Amino acid sequence: MAGIVSYGTYIPYSRITRAALGSGRGERAVAGYDEDSISLAVEAAREAVAGAPAIDTLLFASTSPPYAEKLGAATIHAACNLPEGVSSLDLAGSTRAGLGALLAGADLAAAGRTALVCSSDVVVGAPEGPRERAGGDAAAAFVLGDGESSIAKLIGRASLTDEILDVWRTPAMPFARQWEDRFGADALLPLMRGAATEAIRAAGLQAADVTTMITDGTNARAVAALPRALGLKPEQVGDDLAASVGRAGAAHAGLLLARALDRAVPGDRIAVVVGADGADAAVFEVTQRIAQARPRHSVEAWIESKRNDLDATTYRKWRGVLPFEPPRRPDPDRPAAPPMRRSERWKYGFVGSRCTACETANLPPQRVCVACGAVDQMREEPYADATCRVVTFTLDHLAYTLQPPVVAAVLDFDKGGRIQCELTDVDPRAVAIGNEMEMSFRYLYTAGGVHNYFWKARPRR
Amino acid sequence: MASNGIRDRVAIVGMGCTPFGEHWDKSADDLLIEAAVETYRSAGVEPDAIDAYWLGTMGSGWSGMALSEPLKIQYKPVTHVENFCATGSEALRNACYSVASGAYDLVMAIGVEKLKDSGFSGLVVSGVADDGTSSTMTAPAMFSLLAPAYCKKYGLDQETMKDVLARIAYKNHLNGAKNPKAQFRKEVSIEAIKASPKVAGMLGIMDCSGVSDGAAAAIICRAEDAHRYTDHPIFVKALSCIVGPAEGYKRQEYDFTTFPEVVANGKDAYQQAGVADPRSEISMAEVHDCFTPTELVLMEDLGFSARGEAWKDVLAGRFELGGPQPINPDGGLKSFGHPIGASGLRMMYEMWLQLRGEAGARQIKNPRLGLTHNLGGQPGRCVSFAAIVGS
Numbered sequence: 001m002a003g004i005v006s007y008g009t010y011i012p013y014s015r016i017t018r019a020a021l022g023s024g025r026g027e028r029a030v031a032g033y034d035e036d037s038i039s040l041a042v043e044a045a046r047e048a049v050a051g052a053p054a055i056d057t058l059l060f061a062s063t064s065p066p067y068a069e070k071l072g073a074a075t076i077h078a079a080c081n082l083p084e085g086v087s088s089l090d091l092a093g094s095t096r097a098g099l100g101a102l103l104a105g106a107d108l109a110a111a112g113r114t115a116l117v118c119s120s121d122v123v124v125g126a127p128e129g130p131r132e133r134a135g136g137d138a139a140a141a142f143v144l145g146d147g148e149s150s151i152a153k154l155i156g157r158a159s160l161t162d163e164i165l166d167v168w169r170t171p172a173m174p175f176a177r178q179w180e181d182r183f184g185a186d187a188l189l190p191l192m193r194g195a196a197t198e199a200i201r202a203a204g205l206q207a208a209d210v211t212t213m214i215t216d217g218t219n220a221r222a223v224a225a226l227p228r229a230l231g232l233k234p235e236q237v238g239d240d241l242a243a244s245v246g247r248a249g250a251a252h253a254g255l256l257l258a259r260a261l262d263r264a265v266p267g268d269r270i271a272v273v274v275g276a277d278g279a280d281a282a283v284f285e286v287t288q289r290i291a292q293a294r295p296r297h298s299v300e301a302w303i304e305s306k307r308n309d310l311d312a313t314t315y316r317k318w319r320g321v322l323p324f325e326p327p328r329r330p331d332p333d334r335p336a337a338p339p340m341r342r343s344e345r346w347k348y349g350f351v352g353s354r355c356t357a358c359e360t361a362n363l364p365p366q367r368v369c370v371a372c373g374a375v376d377q378m379r380e381e382p383y384a385d386a387t388c389r390v391v392t393f394t395l396d397h398l399a400y401t402l403q404p405p406v407v408a409a410v411l412d413f414d415k416g417g418r419i420q421c422e423l424t425d426v427d428p429r430a431v432a433i434g435n436e437m438e439m440s441f442r443y444l445y446t447a448g449g450v451h452n453y454f455w456k457a458r459p460r461r
Numbered sequence: 462m463a464s465n466g467i468r469d470r471v472a473i474v475g476m477g478c479t480p481f482g483e484h485w486d487k488s489a490d491d492l493l494i495e496a497a498v499e500t501y502r503s504a505g506v507e508p509d510a511i512d513a514y515w516l517g518t519m520g521s522g523w524s525g526m527a528l529s530e531p532l533k534i535q536y537k538p539v540t541h542v543e544n545f546c547a548t549g550s551e552a553l554r555n556a557c558y559s560v561a562s563g564a565y566d567l568v569m570a571i572g573v574e575k576l577k578d579s580g581f582s583g584l585v586v587s588g589v590a591d592d593g594t595s596s597t598m599t600a601p602a603m604f605s606l607l608a609p610a611y612c613k614k615y616g617l618d619q620e621t622m623k624d625v626l627a628r629i630a631y632k633n634h635l636n637g638a639k640n641p642k643a644q645f646r647k648e649v650s651i652e653a654i655k656a657s658p659k660v661a662g663m664l665g666i667m668d669c670s671g672v673s674d675g676a677a678a679a680i681i682c683r684a685e686d687a688h689r690y691t692d693h694p695i696f697v698k699a700l701s702c703i704v705g706p707a708e709g710y711k712r713q714e715y716d717f718t719t720f721p722e723v724v725a726n727g728k729d730a731y732q733q734a735g736v737a738d739p740r741s742e743i744s745m746a747e748v749h750d751c752f753t754p755t756e757l758v759l760m761e762d763l764g765f766s767a768r769g770e771a772w773k774d775v776l777a778g779r780f781e782l783g784g785p786q787p788i789n790p791d792g793g794l795k796s797f798g799h800p801i802g803a804s805g806l807r808m809m810y811e812m813w814l815q816l817r818g819e820a821g822a823r824q825i826k827n828p829r830l831g832l833t834h835n836l837g838g839q840p841g842r843c844v845s846f847a848a849i850v851g852s
Contacts, residue, residue, distance in 0.1 A: 328582045335593025343592040362711060364594065370711045392610045392717045394662035396602035398583055405661075408598045410606065410841075412713045420596055420710050433613060444593065452593035 002109035003150025004284065005143045008047025008295040009258045010040050010120075011245055011302035012137055013425035013461065016310040022128045027308050028246030031122045031137040033318040033402035034424055034442040037062040038072045039453065040139035040251075041120035042079040042441040046384065047295035048141035049080055049116060055143065057108050057115035058088040061097035063249045064122045065090060066443075066451050068171060075453060076118055078348030079441050081382065087113075095167070095218050098140075098250035099274040102257075103282060105144035106154045114145045121249030124319050126175040127312075134220070136246025138302075140254030151293040152261060152270065156203025156283035158195045164188060164277055167218040174321070178218070185221035192222055192275035193229045199281035200271060207231055210283070211268040212238045214256040216247070217275030226273065244303050257284075259299040264290055297461070305461040307427070318402055329400050334448030345380065350439060350455050352417055353378035361417030383439065388413040388457060390435045395428050400445070411437060411457055425458040436460055464701065466733030467561040472687035472694040473679050473850070475504025478810040480642040481675035481798035489521040489575040489676075490531035496571060496676035496803075497532055504680040504690045511680070512565035513538040517552030517572035518802035519545065520587060528571065543802075545837020546751065547702070548572060550805030550846035553679060554700045560681050567686075571678035572807075574800035583672060584801070601669050603839035604752040605662030610717035611754065615769040622663065625772045626753035627654040630667050630795055632781050633750060637792025639782075639822040644671040644798030668753040673798030677806035679813075693817040698830065699733035699849040701726050709841015722845035723762035723836065731764070734849040736830065739764040743786065743849070744828035745815060747808035749836035750793040760788070763834060763847070782823060790815065790823050805846060808833035816852040 012031045018024030031040060041060060049055060060073040073088035091097040091104075098119035105115035120139035125131025147153045166184035169176035178184070192215070200207055207230045215226045215237075227237045238260055240247075248255055253274045260270045268286040273279060297305075316322035345351040346364045353365035356379050360371035363383065368375050393409035407423040409431070423431065424442060437457035444452045477499025479492050487495075493516075501508060516528040516539060525539030544551040549572030556570035579585050584600050596603075612622050631651050637643035649667060657665035680690070687694035705722040709715040727739065736742045748763065750756035760771035765786060766779075774780065780788035791797050791811035794804060812831035814820040835846040 328580065329599075330579075330581055330585050332597070333588055333590075333593075336590035339590060339592040343594065347592050347594050360712075366711075370706060370708050391713075392606045394598070394602045394605040394609075395659075396599055396661045397659050398599040398601060398661060399597050401597075406597065406602070408596070408602055410710065410717070416713070418711055418713050418715075420598070422597065433609060444597065454594045 001147035001153055002106040002144055003147040003153035005145040005150050006048050006052040006293050007140070007142045007258050007261060008044045009255055009297065009299050009302060010043035010139045011299070012040065013306055014310050015306050015308035016312070016315050017308060018133045020310065020312050021133045024133050026243030028133065029136045029138055029248070030310060030315055030318070032424060034444065034456065036066045036443060036451065037064045037120040037122050038066050038075050039441050039443055040122070040137065041076050041118040041141065044120065044139035044141040045076055045080050045116060045118050047297060048143050050296070052143040053114050053145055055082050055114055055116045056086055057105070057113045058082065058086050059091060059101040059105055059115060059117045061091040061101040061119040061250050062121050063092060063095060063097065064124070065092050075348065078344055081349040081351065094276050095250050096274055096276045096280055099253045099272060099280045099282065102142060102254065103157060103280060105142065109144040109146065114143065117142045117144060119251040119254045121251045123247065123249045124175065124321065127316060127321060131176060134242070134247055136248040138245055138248035138251050138255050140251050140258050142254065150287060151290045152284040152286050154282060155285045156199045156205070157281060158198035158202060159278065159280045160191050160195050161278035162191055166276065181219055181221055184219040185225065188217060188219050188222040188275040188279070189225050189229060192217060192226050192273050192279040195279035195281035196226065196230055196271060196273045199283050203283040205269060205283065209269055210236055210271045212236065212260045212270045214238045214253060214260060214270065214272045216253040216256065219275065222275055255299060261286070261290065262294065262298040262300065266290060327398065327400055329398065332400055332445045332447045334450045335452045347454055350382070350384040351380050352383045354381045361413065361415070363417040363419050383413065383417065386413045386415055386439070388437050390431065390433050390437065391418070392433060393431050407431060409457065422456045423458065424456040464729055464733060466699055467557065468698050468733055469684055469696050470561045471557045471681050471697050472684045473697070473809070473813060474682055474687050474690035474694045475500050475506070475680035476678065476810050476813040477503055478642060478677035478807055479675050481673045481800060481807070482644040483577045484674040485577065487674065489573050492575065492674060492676035493528060493531050493571060493573050496573070496678040497569070500569065500678040500680055506567065506680065506690065508532065510567055511569050513559060513568045515540050515542055515552040515556040515568070515570045517542045517548040517570070517805065518574060519543055519548050521573055521575040521802065544844050546749065546801050547805055547835040547837040547844050547846040548802040549677065549807070550833065550835040550848065551702065553806060553809060553848070554702060554846065556681050557697055557700055560683055567680065567682050569678055569680050570806060571676065572802040572805060573676035574802040575674050576672050576800055577674050599661065601664050601752055602661040604755050605664045606717050607754040607758055607840055608663045611758065614716060614718050617772060619663070623655055625757060625775050626663070626668055627651045628775050629750065629753045629756050630654045633789050633793040633795035636782055636790050636823060637796025640792050640797065643792040643796050644673045645796040664752055670751045670794035671796065671798035673800050675798060675800040675803045675807065677803045677810050679806055679809060693852065695813055695816045695850045695852055697848065698851055699730040699847070701729040701733065701847045702844070703729065704844045707842035715841050717840050719758060720762050720836065720840060720843060720845060722843050723759060723834065726845045726847040727763045730847040730849050734830070736849065740786065743830050743832045745787045745790055745825050746832040746834060747789055747791065747793065747811050748834040750789055750795050751799065751836070755836070756788065759834060763832070787825055790820065790825060805833065805835040808835060809848065809850070812850050816850065
């Protein structure tokens with residue numbers, strides 16, 4: 001039997017109120033101008049793999065993969081410093097990819113593997129449309145392994161497949177479209193109810209035995225109607241986070257499952273159902289290990305850590321929906337493949353070096369020690385989780401960025417070593433010498449169709 | 462210090478400098494031709510007399526052919542030199558050494574930059590292919606890091622620092638207003654400087670040097686031959702180039718209130734020239750005022766002010782044209798403009814004029830020793846050059 005061994009989530013720092021997007025209550029989470037579904041997934045995965053057993057399989061599910069062709073999982077793999085012998089795969093094209101990947105990960109775990117399953121989405125809708133308002137950006141990551149060491153065992157599952165045109169988008173379309181939603185609701189609800197009922201039955205349970213029911217899918221009407229269709233009581237239905245995060249595409253079911261795990265006690269049964277072109281359903285039973293396996297940030301903690309003063313113009317500029325006048329500066333250069341490969345451990349993994357002769361940290365990794373001049377006597381030292389402090393900083397109003405000004409700082413790590421990098425998720429007015437920062441995986445810019453990923457520092461969240 | 466120096470072994474016997482500015486009607490070739498022709502005339506020589514050339518340009522051309530082709534140099538050695546914003550000074554230094562070595566009798570150092578064809582604001586450097594992790598900071602941002610660090614170390618409040626920086630810009634514009642070749646020939650009020658649009662950190666647009674086009678050149682010979690070419694040669698007392706290991710961005714010891722490269726530069730140059738007390742012995746200096754905080758910190762690094770005291774000297778007017786130690790009498794990078802490859806030679810051009818008594822409204826009384834200081838890179842990671850000359 002397989003189960004969830006550990007998990008992590010990520011909700012970006014920025015929110016925009018639905019009022020700012022035209023109408024509606026609450027707010028949605030917004031990936032920063034320097035974030036995409038891969039970088040969101042990395043942040044969630046970092047929390048999931050901390051303390052997890054050795055990973056040998058990596059699945060990345062998203063309806064907004066940054067590359068139409070190139071393995072997103074490979075970037076996550078590099079950023080998490082996973083070993084080379086990992087089998088990696090991207091799943092895309094449907095909101096079902098998230099829960100589908102989780103179930104595939106469970107199958108692999110049942111076969112003896114240990115799978116990191118990341119689901120992540122940056123949901124973009126046409127300006128002033130319902131998708132723009134209802135969507136949200138977030139990521140969830142789970143490590144699936146042996147049921148005996150798990151915090152939540154997979155005790156029942158079911159899947160149904162049926163061709164239904166509800167939500168669709170061709171590669172050339174910037175925004176997804178949806179058929180008249182009453183049709184989708186009528187077509188999907190029976191499938192979702194069928195999968196849920198079968199998964200609960202397979203677990204040897206009745207609907208009334210489910211502690212928390214998580215429902216998600218492309219069709220909001222079907223999602224809303226399912227609990228009643230299953231005869232559930234209101235207290236069995238988990239918060240859908242519509243008011244605080246928005247529906248985060250393929251990541252949403254995982255995010256809601258993680259939130260349920262954040263609150264679960266041993267013995268809780270959590271059911272998850274996702275409807276799109278059919279339905280997937282899974283039932284988990286929470287084990288005694290749950291208390292020892294919680295990630296650094298709960299979903300609630302991410303939700304509370306925010307700015308929500310974003311305006312619609314800035315948001316649409318960040319998403320590339322709105323063209324804007326660039327600064328009179330040259331476009332950034334495309335990063336080059338051989339140097340990126342040579343510095344993979346630094347660029348993606350943020351692994352620095354320390355001199356074995358004099359113990360001075362050298363960042364980025366150096367061959368000749370900056371302090372004692374020893375040649376080729378470095379050992380690797382990870383810095384992704386290290387904290388640092390602002391030595392000096394500036395607001396660069398001239399540099400190329402989607403969010404001027406660039407906040408650039410020189411940072412000293414508490415454990416030694418210095419870097420200069422951009423700050424992100426920061427109020428430029430609040431930066432001061434001595435501020436504590438932590439590292440976050442971002443992309444700096446896209447040039448020549450190449451996404452240039454690297455780390456930035458952000459105030460501790 | 463490991464440099465022996467070539468004190469009084471070579472002389473500059475001719476110089477030329479184009480006006481600096483936005484020369485929409487001139488190419489780098491045009492600027493090189495103008496500076497070279499003016500310099501040949503200044504030394505009273507024909508192009509044939511020059512044995513070898515050093516061309517300094519950071520991005521306006523490649524190889525010695527960037528000079529040989531426009532000037533139609535007839536099968537002679539031409540070397541392209543690049544060392545960031547100290548490029549022009551490096552052309553001069555290498556040209557001087559070639560004469561001191563005895564390899565050549567008469568050489569030309571020439572620097573040029575054509576910045577205003579790019580269509581971009583500020584300085585643009587084309588990078589080498591890399592992994593995309595290097596800094597995206599612009600030049601003003603890099604140098605703006607000095608201001609908060611200096612304030613914190615010496616207890617200056619933001620307002621006082623603003624006054625100090627504005628005073629530096631004000632002085633350099635006042636000097637530039639007296640210079641027919643400067644890019645900006647207008648006085649600018651302290652209020653206008655302080656109110657200029659923000660560029661980076663505490664720096665407004667009026668804290669930044671002018672982005673411009675221009676060229677400057679010098680002809681160098683052995684000291685004993687100098688009077689063949691001019692009655693008023695100037696003699697090279699010291700040439701110092703210091704390049705650091707760029708440790709300011711790697712070591713926590715560096716605090717962004719100094720350029721260690723410049724400190725080493727000063728020591729090296731003063732030792733070569735036999736200067737014991739730069740504050741009293743250096744009559745005047747052209748320093749690399751790319752941004753106002755740079756000039757402030759340079760005063761301390763070059764020994765013109767005590768540590769932590771330069772801001773008081775600035776406010777006391779010590780470095781003004783009528784003051785005891787004029788700095789950037791020609792207007793500096795700030796108002797003369799900063800065409801990268803030309804700037805180091807432009808600095809030397811002002812020493813040439815001042816030491817020969819040809820600086821007109823900017824003439825300093827009886828200057829004895831002049832210093833040029835030229836910097837490339839950023840605080841914590843730079844190349845630095847200093848020269849000392851006298852008549």
